[in-house]
Amino acid sequence: MPMVEARGVQKYFHHLHVLRGVDLDVERGEVVVILGASGSGKTTFLRCLNHLEKIDGGRITVNGHLMGYLERDGHLVEQKERLVARQRAEIGMVFQRFNLFPHMTALENVIEAPIRVKGRDRRSALARGRELLAKVGLAEKADVYPHQLSGGQQQRVAIARALAMDPALMLFDEPTSALDPELVGEVLKAMRQLAEEGMTMIVVTHEVGFAREVAHRAVLMDAGCILEEGPPAEFFTRPQHPRTKQFLSSIL
Amino acid sequence: MSTIVRPAPSDRDPSAELRGPVVERDTWFYLNIALSLVAALVVAGLLYSLVNPGPLYRFWFRTFHHDLPFDIPYFRHFFTLPQVWSGVRLTFILAILAQTTGIVLGLLAALMRTSRIAVFRAVSTLYIWVFRGTPVLLQIIIVSDGISILLLSMDPDLSGAGWVSHLAILIGSNAFAAGYLALSLNEGAYMSEIVRAGIVSIDRGQMEAAKALGMTYPLAMRRIVLPQALKVIIPPTGNEFISMLKTTSLVSVAGLQELTLVSEQTFAHSFKVLEVLVAAGVFYLAMTTVLTVVQAQIERRLGERRADVRRNPFENLRRLFLGSADLRHAAPAALPPKEAR
Numbered sequence: 052m053p054m055v056e057a058r059g060v061q062k063y064f065h066h067l068h069v070l071r072g073v074d075l076d077v078e079r080g081e082v083v084v085i086l087g088a089s090g091s092g093k094t095t096f097l098r099c100l101n102h103l104e105k106i107d108g109g110r111i112t113v114n115g116h117l118m119g120y121l122e123r124d125g126h127l128v129e130q131k132e133r134l135v136a137r138q139r140a141e142i143g144m145v146f147q148r149f150n151l152f153p154h155m156t157a158l159e160n161v162i163e164a165p166i167r168v169k170g171r172d173r174r175s176a177l178a179r180g181r182e183l184l185a186k187v188g189l190a191e192k193a194d195v196y197p198h199q200l201s202g203g204q205q206q207r208v209a210i211a212r213a214l215a216m217d218p219a220l221m222l223f224d225e226p227t228s229a230l231d232p233e234l235v236g237e238v239l240k241a242m243r244q245l246a247e248e249g250m251t252m253i254v255v256t257h258e259v260g261f262a263r264e265v266a267h268r269a270v271l272m273d274a275g276c277i278l279e280e281g282p283p284a285e286f287f288t289r290p291q292h293p294r295t296k297q298f299l300s301s302i303l
Numbered sequence: 304m305s306t307i308v309r310p311a312p313s314d315r316d317p318s319a320e321l322r323g324p325v326v327e328r329d330t331w332f333y334l335n336i337a338l339s340l341v342a343a344l345v346v347a348g349l350l351y352s353l354v355n356p357g358p359l360y361r362f363w364f365r366t367f368h369h370d371l372p373f374d375i376p377y378f379r380h381f382f383t384l385p386q387v388w389s390g391v392r393l394t395f396i397l398a399i400l401a402q403t404t405g406i407v408l409g410l411l412a413a414l415m416r417t418s419r420i421a422v423f424r425a426v427s428t429l430y431i432w433v434f435r436g437t438p439v440l441l442q443i444i445i446v447s448d449g450i451s452i453l454l455l456s457m458d459p460d461l462s463g464a465g466w467v468s469h470l471a472i473l474i475g476s477n478a479f480a481a482g483y484l485a486l487s488l489n490e491g492a493y494m495s496e497i498v499r500a501g502i503v504s505i506d507r508g509q510m511e512a513a514k515a516l517g518m519t520y521p522l523a524m525r526r527i528v529l530p531q532a533l534k535v536i537i538p539p540t541g542n543e544f545i546s547m548l549k550t551t552s553l554v555s556v557a558g559l560q561e562l563t564l565v566s567e568q569t570f571a572h573s574f575k576v577l578e579v580l581v582a583a584g585v586f587y588l589a590m591t592t593v594l595t596v597v598q599a600q601i602e603r604r605l606g607e608r609r610a611d612v613r614r615n616p617f618e619n620l621r622r623l624f625l626g627s628a629d630l631r632h633a634a635p636a637a638l639p640p641k642e643a644r
Contacts, residue, residue, distance in 0.1 A: 103511055132519055140517025150512035154530050164516035167526060209512075216516060 052115050054079045054220055054251045055100060061108030062095055062275075069095050071275040072109065077220075082252045084262040084283075087272035088298060093255045096272065097222050100253065101142045102135050114141060114219050140168055143213030147225040149205040151197040157184060157208045158193040161215045169216065176215075183211040187241045203234030207241050214245075221245065223254040257302060263287055271295050377575045381582040390565035391586050397479065397561065398548040398590075401486035405547070406540065408487060409494020414524070416499055427495065434492035440553050442489055447481035447557035482554030490547060497539045501532030534605055541598030545591045562586055 055077040062070035069092045077083050087093045098104040100111060102119035110127065111118040119135050120127040130138075152160050161180040165171040171179075184193050187207035197205055206226055213221060223242065227235045239261050246252055246265045256262065262269050262283055269286040271279045271294070279292045287303075290296045352359035354375070381387060415427035434442065505528050513523035555564035566583040570576045 101515060103514065136514070136517050136519045139515055142515070144512075144515035146508060146512060146515075148508055150506075150508040152509065152512070152527055152531075163526065164513075164518065167522060168517040212516070 053077055054081070054114060055253070056112045057096075057100070057109070058111075059109035060096065060099060060106050060111060062092070062099060062104060063107050069275050070099070070106075073272075073275070073277055075270065075277060075280075077251060077253060079251055080249045081268065082246045082250075082254065082266045083268045083270060084266040085253065085255045085270045085272055086257070086259075086262065086298070086302075091272045092275040093272045094224055097224050097253060097255050100220075100222060101139050101144055103144075105129070113138070136168070140164070140216055141219050143216060143218035143221040145206070145209050145213055145221070145223045145226045147228050149197075149202070149209045149229070151205055151209055151212070153197050156194050156196055157189065157200070157211075160197070160208055161212045164212070165215050180211070180215060183214050184208070186214075186244075187211050188237070201234060202230045203237045206230065206238045210238075210241055210245070219251065221250055221252045223252065223256065225255050225257070227256065227258060259287065259303060271298060273298070373581075374575055374578050377573065378578040378582055381569065381575075381579055384569065386560070386565050387562070387569070387582075387586075390560055390562040391590070393479070393560060394548065394551050394562045395590060397482060397486070397551045397554065397559070398544070401483055401490060401551070402544050402547045404483070404487035405490025405494050405543070408491025409496075409498050412491055412495030413498035413502060416495065417502060431492045431495055434489050435496075439485070439489045439550060440556065443482060443485040443553055443557055446485040446488075447478060450481075478554065478557040478559035481557050482551070482559050486547065486550065486554070490543065493543060494540070497536055497543070498532070500539075501534075501536040502528060504535045505531050537598070537602055537605065541594065541601075544594050544598070548590055548594065549587060 053076045055075065057073055057075045060070050060073040061068075073092070073096055075083075075096075085093045085097070095104060099106050100113065100118065105119065110120070116138060117127070118138060119130055121130050122128075151157075152163065155163065158177070158180050161183055162171075162173070162176040165176045165179070166173060181190065181193060184190055187210055189204060189207055189211070192200060192204060192208075197208070200208065210226075226242065227238050230238065235258070239258060242252070242254070242261070243265050254261070254266070264283075266283050268280055269283045270277055271286075271292070273294050279286070279290065279295045286295075287299065290299055348359075353363060354360075412427045412430055415423040416431075418424055418427075509527050509531065510520075510523055513527045514520075518526070551561055552563035554561060555567070558564070562583055566579050570579040573579070
């Protein structure tokens with residue numbers, strides 16, 4: 052059973068048809084990079100995967116469970132908020148703008164959800180939190196507030212925060228796009244380490260180097276559809292679709 | 304073209320680093336000191352001339368026909384009257400109770416106004432519309448008189464021991480309860496808009512990040528959004544508190560023996576109108592000053608997470624009277640001033 056199964060996902064923003072039937076399977080331990088021009092629907096698709104956006108058609112299952120909906124007499128019925136929240140707790144998400152909680156220290160950011168959502172006791176959450184901060188190379192920044200950290204450091208705290216929930220799947224929404232160029236490397240390094248540990252990851256990014264070296268599969272989205280997918284080695288060297296060739300030549 | 308390598312700061316002459324620009328005090332600094340001294344001397348001289356014989360004293364003496372229009376001994380006497388102190392106590396307690404309840408009501412109304420349930424939004428909008436759109440004086444009279452009339456018509460002889468007559472007796476016969484109810488309801492409408500402004504000022508990404516971590520809406524609101532909104536909510540709430548302290552004077556129409564009514568009753572006996580009202584003003588000013596200092600302390604606490612906060616307690620007083628040119632301590636952009644009630 053794949054970790055993520057998306058079938059014919061449709062999404063409208065009012066009259067704008069942003070997702071026109073997206074199909075994507077992601078296996079356990081697989082790293083998938085989604086590429087595409089802005090407005091192609093890649094971020095929206097990622098947000099549908101953890102039900103931050105409701106879908107208007109198709110179905111998404113994560114870890115074998117229908118995401119955000121219940122099936123009743125062949126219809127999809129929206130699930131109770133509490134149950135959606137429980138499903139989201141299994142999926143880590145890293146945002147373009149970090150979205151750290153500014154009124155909490157780095158460590159407090161990391162332990163908040165394990166304590167409040169998972170009911171972990173404070174002491175073990177603190178120990179695990181420090182461990183995760185050390186893992187992303189920020190052990191000494193545990194008691195520092197987000198505004199005292201650089202963008203790259205904030206994004207690494209955000210990764211630690213998501214990992215603290217022991218997710219089965221990690222979603223990355225352009226994790227390096229808001230960073231100064233010199234800070235991109237440290238975030239990619241943390242992500243690469245995560246991939247090597249076997250985490251299932253779906254990454255929306257423009258970092259072709261990361262896609263080539265870390266991803267198992269690259270996917271190109273255009274106008275709300277998946278146009279082409281394949282192993283990075285082929286995807287980047289022998290693209291089939293003319294739109295893919297055009298996109299790759301514009302970013303390489 | 305060849306690359307130019309500049310010496311790193313540590314390679315440069317260290318003494319050059321130490322010679323920073325010299326900050327000179329400008330003309331305004333000395334002008335301010337001089338003008339302040341002159342102003343202090345003029346005020347002190349005027350006060351002195353009012354009580355001590357001299358040429359200016361003789362001028363006042365002639366102008367006011369041998370008797371000053373302001374009876375200083377009586378002014379002092381006012382501060383010793385027990386009914387005045389009980390009026391002060393009543394004013395203070397009423398203001399604190401009504402404001403606290405108003406904050407709770409406002410929080411509720413704001414959460415309802417941002418709710419996904421349409422009926423909640425409608426109820427909250429209606430509540431704010433009514434209580435912000437009518438004079439608070441009218442609301443006090445309606446609550447103290449109108450409701451007891453209404454309840455009495457439901458239970459004319461007050462015979463029943465039911466909740467209707469209990470409520471009628473409580474509100475109708477108790478000016479404090481009526482004033483408390485009316486002021487709280489009115490304040491809740493204003494506070495809800497302040498709280499709502501605080502909530503919407505928080506970036507949507509905060510709620511999304513909380514949800515992505517598996518938090519439910521109420522949990523994310525309580526742990527993530529509201530604590531951050533507090534910084535925006537506190538300064539205008541301080542304003543509201545001060546405003547409430549003064550608005551309690553309107554409950555005198557319901558017969559509550561608070562500071563203003565006590566003052567009116569006092570000068571009705573003694574005819575020392577100016578002395579009594581100025582003294583009452585001093586009481587109000589003292590109470591609002593206490594609230595201002597408390598507010599400044601709370602704001603400082605909230606800002607204390609930042610490492611660079613000054614811990615000098617006199618700093619608050621200085622800022623209170625002189626303002627602050629230091630933008631780090633400037634209050635967040637205030638809401639537009641609320642219209643006269």
